[in-house]
Structure formats: C-alpha cells, structure tokens
C-alpha cells in the first residue's frame with residue numbers, strides 16, 4: 001500500500017468513501033459492507049470518509065459500529081459539517097457535532113470538513129462563526145485536522161483556500177473535470193500553498209468506469225489487463241499535490257480492483273498519461289453539439305428547457321450511460337422535454353453557437369424518449 005504524509009499523518013493513498021456502501025432495501029447490507037471494509041483494511045487502507053447525511057444518515061452509525069471494534073489509533077475517520085442544516089449558529093453546530101461523535105462512537109474526529117462548500121456556504125460560515133467554532137473544537141481535541149470539501153468555481157476556491165485555518169481540502173477531480181470547479185488550477189494552487197488535496201469523485205460518480213469500448217480503446221491497447229476504472233484512480237493518485245484519493249465503493253469487486261491499483265502502486269508513465277488524454281478526447285469528441293449552457297435562447301415560449309435537454313443528450317453520448325440519461329430526462333417536466341418543441345425557431349436567432357436547435361432537439365427527443373419506453 002502506498003502511504004502519503006498528510007497533515008503530519010501517515011495516510012493510505014486510497015481512502016474508503018462510505019457514501020455508496022451496498023444496500024439491502026432501505027438498510028446498509030452490513031454483512032457485505034463489513035467484508036468490503038475488512039478487505040480494504042487488511043490491505044492497509046486506514047482512512048474512512050463519511051458524512052452526516054450519507055445514505056440517508058445511515059453511514060455514520062454503521063461506520064461507528066464498524067470502527068469502534070478497532071483500536072482507535074489504527075484508522076483515521078473523516079466526517080463533515082452540513083452548514084445548510086445549521087439554522088441557529090453555535091447551538092446547531094454543537095448539536096450536529098455531538099450527534100456525529102455519538103454515532104461514530106468516538107471522542108474525536110481525525111479529519112473534519114465543512115461539507116460541500118461554495119461561495120454561499122462560505123458566506124454562511126462567516127456569518128455564524130463556523131470557523132471560530134471549528135478552531136475551538138480543535139483546541140479541545142475534539143477534531144484533529146480541519147478543512148473543507150468543495151463544489152464551486154476556481155475563483156471561489158482561490159479566495160478561501162488561502163484562509164489561515166485551512167489544513168487540507170477535498171476536491172472533485174478526475175481526467176474529465178480538470179477544467180471544472182477547482183480543477184487543475186486548484187490542485188496546483190493548493191500544492192503551492194502546501195495544502196494537501198484529497199480527491200473525491202476520481203471516477204466521476206462511476207461514469208469513468210463504464211465507458212463504451214471504442215472510447216477506451218487506447219486503454220485496452222496499452223494495458224488490456226487494467227480495468228477502465230483503475231485508470232481514473234491511477235490518474236488521481238499520480239497527480240502531484242494529491243495526497244489522498246477517495247473511492248466510494250459499492251461492491252467487493254470494486255474494492256479488489258482499487259486495491260490492485262494501490263498495492264505496489266506505480267504512477268502513470270508518459271505513455272499511459274497519453275492514453276488518458278486520448279480517451280478524454282474521445283469522450284469530448286462524442287459530444288453531439290456545442291451547447292455552452294449560456295441560456296441566451298431561454299426562455300422558450302413553450303417551456304422547453306433547451307440547454308437542459310442538450311446537457312442530457314451530450315452527456316449520454318459522452319459516457320454512454322443509459323440509466324443516467326433515462327433518470328435525468330424522466331425527471332424533467334413534460335413541457336420542458338425536447339419532445340415539446342413546436343419548431344417556432346425563436347431560439348435559434350439567439351444562439352451564439354449557431355446551433356440548429358430545432359433539428360438537434362428533434363434528434364435528442366427521438367433518442368431520449370426511446371429510453372423512457
């Protein structure tokens with residue numbers, strides 16, 4: 001197992017994300033989840049990441065039961081404060097945090113994060129004194145290291161990662177998202193500030209594990225024995241500045257595949273990295289049109305959500321994930337769907353990309369409606 005130094009701790013390069021543990025109906029499949037966690041631990045994984053609301057608030061108590069059977073100094077546990085649920089400042093912060101300690105059956109959290117931060121939640125953190133509260137918990141020994149997980153633009157990241165209190169940050173990062181959210185620029189900035197980066201969503205919620213064969217041909221040609229998902233995990237772990245990569249595992253096969261990647265880990269070579277860029281380009285080339293979500297064409301007088309339909313259609317062609325496309329299209333109101341376009345043409349005059357919106361909506365409608373049948 002590869003270990004990295006992070007905030008003075010020896011942390012396994014791969015962490016167990018506990019937001020997608022296997023379920024049996026409404027409950028966590030305790031037997032299978034325990035088997036998966038045991039295998040990961042036996043192979044040297046020592047970092048377990050959960051959050052207050054993961055799995056309908058079932059993740060923390062399950063992990064508390066599991067981890068409390070182990071020596072407390074044999075693992076690191078990470079959990080997060082959902083500021084969006086804090087209405088009464090310190091009172092709610094204490095209430096949620098005490099609840100977390102109780103559920104996780106511990107006196108302290110090793111890595112504690114403000115959860116899913118954006119400009120709005122950073123503003124709220126300031127307003128309610130969340131950072132002062134965090135520093136107080138640290139002083140009391142109830143949290144050991146403090147940071148934040150992040151979903152917003154690079155500009156917002158740049159503004160907040162430089163705050164004195166930040167010891168580490170957790171970013172969405174994978175070979176398709178290098179220009180999204182904090183992205184490559186964010187990882188480089190954190191590295192220059194000596195702030196360790198924890199990667200989340202290295203496999204982009206599973207989409208980079210199940211790509212069509214023609215898209216991943218460069219992977220198969222170079223390393224036929226590597227799984228498609230393992231390329232995404234290797235990419236994240238190989239990235240300079242990344243100290244830890246979380247994988248939200250749901251099956252024993254995923255655990256074994258990920259462990260196979262990190263045991264005797266070798267960073268991607270130049271040739272392997274080239275294959276990653278080729279696959280990325282193959283995915284980008286599969287986009288059906290160049291809608292940039294600028295929304296100049298909106299509103300449609302008949303209620304069609306033009307960029308929403310194009311986003312689903314493009315993503316479907318990029319990743320080939322029928323289930324995700326069906327789910328997203330099915331959740332749209334009927335009048336918002338591509339099938340409701342009356343071909344008036346009003347939108348096309350407004351599109352700076354000169355997209356033939358009517359033709360593309362007709363094509364998107366034919367494919368997406370077929371998924372609903």
Ligand code: SF4
Pocket residue numbers: 300301302303304306340341342343344345346347348357358361
């Ligand atoms: S062409 Fe279709 S999508 Fe465009 S404005 Fe008319 S009805 Fe709406």
Ligand code: SF4
Pocket residue numbers: 290291292293294295296297298306307310350351352353354355357
């Ligand atoms: S104006 Fe064109 S590029 Fe902008 S959202 Fe509408 S279709 Fe997409």
